[in-house]
Amino acid sequence: MARAATTTDAFNAVAEPRRRRILDLLAGGERSVNDLVAALGVAQPLVSKHLRVLREVGLVEVRDEGRRRMYRLNGRPLKPIYDWVKSYEQSWAQRFERLDAVLEELKEIENGDDGDDD
Amino acid sequence: MARAATTTDAFNAVAEPRRRRILDLLAGGERSVNDLVAALGVAQPLVSKHLRVLREVGLVEVRDEGRRRMYRLNGRPLKPIYDWVKSYEQSWAQRFERLDAVLEELKEIENGDDGDDD
DNA sequence: TTGACACATTCCCATATAGATATATGATTT
DNA sequence: AAATCATATATCTATATGGGAATGTGTCAA
Known part of the structure; x- marks a missing residue:
């Protein structure tokens, strides 16, 4: 197809x-x-x-x-697009979920490693 | 292309x-x-x-x-879509501009025709 | 090492363009 | 009616698919 x-x-x-x-x-x-x-x-x-x-x-x-x-x-006819994409608004407005994970990693690193490792 | x-x-x-x-x-x-x-x-x-x-x-x-x-x-990457389509929100929320025109037509018809025509 | 598992990639086909060019259609003017 | 203007459509080309089948790659288990 x-x-x-x-x-x-x-x-x-x-x-x-x-x-x-x-x-x-x-x-x-x-x-x-x-x-x-x-x-x-x-x-x-x-x-x-x-x-x-x-x-x-x-x-x-x-x-x-x-x-x-x-x-x-x-x-x-644009409304379906709007409706669909709007449901993802969080996923770019809220970039904090990821940040959460990073912070947790940092906490662990704090325990001993320097963490200069991008 | x-x-x-x-x-x-x-x-x-x-x-x-x-x-x-x-x-x-x-x-x-x-x-x-x-x-x-x-x-x-x-x-x-x-x-x-x-x-x-x-x-x-x-x-x-x-x-x-x-x-x-x-x-x-x-x-x-969905944000550009959201931004673009959002600017058209009026154009479907506001279905009244068209209605205006229809009402004007009806007024004219009122002047002589019966208008049984849907 | 061999085998199984989880994915990614390659090859092939039919189809649908976007753009360019030429032409057809329809209304308005002369 | 003929010429002109405003649009639409037909034709052709190069390209990019989405899907199916087969195969490649990397990881883990026995």
Whole structure:
């Protein structure tokens, strides 16, 4: 099996930095494709393809306005990512569990060794 | 260019569900590879390969214990994901901007049409 | 030393890109 | 209708998988 499609879910869609950048731009408000092309400085077909991926996972929605297509953000599909990653918040905020272990080691070392040994 | 390597950053590493599951298991405490193999129900070489990816982005750390290798979680590389996605929290908590637009449309319809159209 | 156990790595395959280029589609203007 | 503008899609290439099977490596037991 190959890697899962980028359109499988938001996790995969958002793994690509350019797509995150697009979402960042859309967070500032609705934008046309050409707007995005100019802001990103990449080829138009590539932007369209990225937008397609984002559309397929529901992260953006389109509205036709004359010959332009206005894209807007829909953050809802990001919530599963938020929920998942939030449950790990402790694991970087609390760097003290490890510290505990180190302190215990130091206590033991205190008993006789110098411990200059990284 | 192909897709970015899964070892490029945590975003890519975590796009794979099996790797998220591994982190979920490690969140409960240190585990040996065999433990993970049993818990996941997948082939051992595959688990080792996923662990390698997680190791390369710093999401797990290893400790040798006899012939076993004990893996433990390091959540720090998840922080960039958290920070990025957190800035979108409004965009799903606040589903009212859209509602506003709908209400405006309804007001207009009120002026003459029945609007039985969902 | 031999054997068993726990993992990691290598090789192979099918698949899915990201990007570049060329072209198709659809709306607006002239 | 013809030309133009704004986007989307099709085609091609190089690359990076995830998974399966086989094999390599290091540790402990007999």
